Amino acid sequence: MKARFVLPLVLLVALAAFPLVAPLFGMEFYIGFVRRVLIMALAAASLNFILGFGGMVALGHAGFIGVGAYTVVAFADAGVMSAWVLWPMAALVAGLVAALIGTVALRTRGVYFIMTTLAFAQMLYFIAVSLRKYGGDDGYTLPARPELGLGIDLANESTFYWVVLVLVALALGWMHRATRSRFGHALMGIRDNETRMRALGYAVFRIQLVAFAIAGAVAGLAGALLAGGNGFISPGAMHWTQSATLVVMVVIGGLGRSWGGPVGAAVWLLLEEVLKQYSEYWHLPLGLLLIAVALWAPKGLAALSRKKKAVAA
Amino acid sequence: MTGILFLEQLLNGLGFGLMLFLLAAGLTLVFGIMDVLNLAHGSLFMSGAYVAAQAHQQSGSFVAAIALAVLVTVVVAALLEVLLMRQLYKRDHLAQVLATFGVILVADDIVKMIWGPSPVMAPTPAALSGPIEIIDGLPYPAYRLVILGAGVLVALALYLLVNHTRVGMRVRAGASDRPMAELMGVHVGRIFNGVFLLGAALAALAGALMGPIVAVQVGMGEQILIPALVVLVIGGIGSVRGAFVAALLVGLVDTIGRAFLPMLLRATLPPATAADLGPLFAEVAMYALMVVVLIFRPSGLFSARA
Numbered sequence: 001m002k003a004r005f006v007l008p009l010v011l012l013v014a015l016a017a018f019p020l021v022a023p024l025f026g027m028e029f030y031i032g033f034v035r036r037v038l039i040m041a042l043a044a045a046s047l048n049f050i051l052g053f054g055g056m057v058a059l060g061h062a063g064f065i066g067v068g069a070y071t072v073v074a075f076a077d078a079g080v081m082s083a084w085v086l087w088p089m090a091a092l093v094a095g096l097v098a099a100l101i102g103t104v105a106l107r108t109r110g111v112y113f114i115m116t117t118l119a120f121a122q123m124l125y126f127i128a129v130s131l132r133k134y135g136g137d138d139g140y141t142l143p144a145r146p147e148l149g150l151g152i153d154l155a156n157e158s159t160f161y162w163v164v165l166v167l168v169a170l171a172l173g174w175m176h177r178a179t180r181s182r183f184g185h186a187l188m189g190i191r192d193n194e195t196r197m198r199a200l201g202y203a204v205f206r207i208q209l210v211a212f213a214i215a216g217a218v219a220g221l222a223g224a225l226l227a228g229g230n231g232f233i234s235p236g237a238m239h240w241t242q243s244a245t246l247v248v249m250v251v252i253g254g255l256g257r258s259w260g261g262p263v264g265a266a267v268w269l270l271l272e273e274v275l276k277q278y279s280e281y282w283h284l285p286l287g288l289l290l291i292a293v294a295l296w297a298p299k300g301l302a303a304l305s306r307k308k309k310a311v312a313a
Numbered sequence: 314m315t316g317i318l319f320l321e322q323l324l325n326g327l328g329f330g331l332m333l334f335l336l337a338a339g340l341t342l343v344f345g346i347m348d349v350l351n352l353a354h355g356s357l358f359m360s361g362a363y364v365a366a367q368a369h370q371q372s373g374s375f376v377a378a379i380a381l382a383v384l385v386t387v388v389v390a391a392l393l394e395v396l397l398m399r400q401l402y403k404r405d406h407l408a409q410v411l412a413t414f415g416v417i418l419v420a421d422d423i424v425k426m427i428w429g430p431s432p433v434m435a436p437t438p439a440a441l442s443g444p445i446e447i448i449d450g451l452p453y454p455a456y457r458l459v460i461l462g463a464g465v466l467v468a469l470a471l472y473l474l475v476n477h478t479r480v481g482m483r484v485r486a487g488a489s490d491r492p493m494a495e496l497m498g499v500h501v502g503r504i505f506n507g508v509f510l511l512g513a514a515l516a517a518l519a520g521a522l523m524g525p526i527v528a529v530q531v532g533m534g535e536q537i538l539i540p541a542l543v544v545l546v547i548g549g550i551g552s553v554r555g556a557f558v559a560a561l562l563v564g565l566v567d568t569i570g571r572a573f574l575p576m577l578l579r580a581t582l583p584p585a586t587a588a589d590l591g592p593l594f595a596e597v598a599m600y601a602l603m604v605v606v607l608i609f610r611p612s613g614l615f616s617a618r619a
């Protein structure tokens with residue numbers, strides 16, 4: 001077996017075994033936590049797809065998570081609980097919203113792009129706040145977990161965890177392949193030199209728009225899983241600081257590195273969880289960490305390991 | 314009746330717009346000259362509000378409280394500039410977003426350590442707590458008039474400073490074309506330090522003035538930062554005039570939208586739909602304004618680099 005498959009496979013097996021091992025150490029609580037990390041890893045990876053590989057600094061990604069989550073809410077409120085409807089629809093609706101927003105936002109560049117994506121995410125946030133039918137500011141509690149059929153009971157914590165793990169692994173693998181494809185290389189080419197790619201005849205706007213919509217759709221799926229797992233969603237999940245946190249995760253993990261999103265999400269959420277147990281002032285060390293990363297490790301943690309390899313070679 | 318209400322909302326909108334201008338003026342110059350996106354600008358606003366509230370309660374003098382708030386915030390900003398901002402000048406926007414978002418997290422926790430997690434009471438000065446009848450049938454809170462007056466004065470002073478002094482000329486030169494200004498012998502780095510501190514002072518002043526009419530609480534900086542950024546983008550980066558026009562525009566659109574859109578919708582739509590849509594349109598108005606402006610003028614209304 002090729003060496004590059006070993007680590008992901010070991011990780012996958014370890015993650016799959018976690019719900020079986022955790023109860024032995026009285027750590028059932030952490031099954032839900034690891035599930036949340038997996039979902040945020042997916043969301044961060046989808047942002048890395050456009051931010052790291054596409055060079056689009058989008059500061060509104062939490063908006064698409066929200067669109068996915070509220071799509072689930074809308075269907076659940078209408079009595080539809082089948083996961084086969086909820087999850088694809090969440091991805092589809094979020095992807096469509098992203099395509100619409102991208103059509104406008106991708107006409108701008110630099111800080112104007114940052115601000116346009118932020119403005120649209122703010123609009124989505126206020127739409128969620130104004131949806132009184134779905135709880136408005138207070139959020140919405142889902143009546144039950146989605147139903148998958150096939151004899152799979154998602155109400156069981158471990159079962160739901162495994163389903164999430166499979167979905168996240170598949171989606172991550174798919175996005176990883178996309179970055180290695182012709183499309184992915186064109187996307188990176190645009191990031192590195194837009195003018196040259198345009199001169200070579202690439203449809204820059206269309207490629208960026210497709211990438212933006214894909215990232216939105218994957219984030220929507222993450223939102224659907226998040227809402228389904230917690231049984232609750234509120235507009236707070238779409239606040240602009242959440243979008244900033246996603247950017248932070250990607251940069252910490254490593255911009256444009258295939259493991260950047262997942263590494264960043266895991267490191268950030270783990271630190272948050274640990275620090276919360278020691279102090280109510282857990283923002284402060286995280287803030288200092290951010291400043292340190294921005295100053296001294298701008299390429300993220302995933303890049304640190306690669307640097308070592310380069311030195312050894 | 315509606316005329317009076319409209320006038321009242323107009324004044325509220327102008328007041329909010331002027332406060333946004335105090336914030337955006339610093340942001341736009343810092344961004345225009347050094348290309349630094351400082352998300353922590355809202356934290357300086359918060360610092361001004363907290364220090365002023367505390368000082369006012371203890372000393373009883375509102376003017377002294379404002380002076381102290383500005384002074385403390387400028388010292389904090391000087392520390393921030395020396396310790397962090399200097400390292401960020403040559404970095405990309407992403408690194409700046411990351412580091413200054415880190416500053417927000419740190420600042421919020423420090424404020425929480427000093428003043429606790431619950432909102433702090435910022436009293437209105439006793440002499441200004443009553444209303445004044447501006448015209449017949451329109452009593453308007455005296456304190457809001459003071460905000461309006463202070464905002465106009467500061468805007469005027471800033472206009473004179475930027476447009477009619479030698480220092481202001483150098484600032485504008487740095488904002489529109491930094492390398493060229495440096496070749497012509499302008500010490501852009503030193504000018505920038507001054508501008509950064511001036512921006513901090515204005516943000517603190519806005520915080521101190523706004524304290525009595527908004528909730529002084531952790532997170533207030535993040536809340537006001539986004540409208541300030543919207544102003545920066547609509548006005549065009551690096552342009553104080555643009556920031557002024559955009560700030561008044563955003564202040565008016567936001568306040569008047571909040572007051573009259575629900576009313577307008579109630580007149581044309583079924584009550585239930587209107588009750589849902591009214592607040593939504595009001596909240597979204599300023600962002601929609603920004604998107605529309607950017608579609609027609611991709612670098613804002615008065616970009617200094619156009």
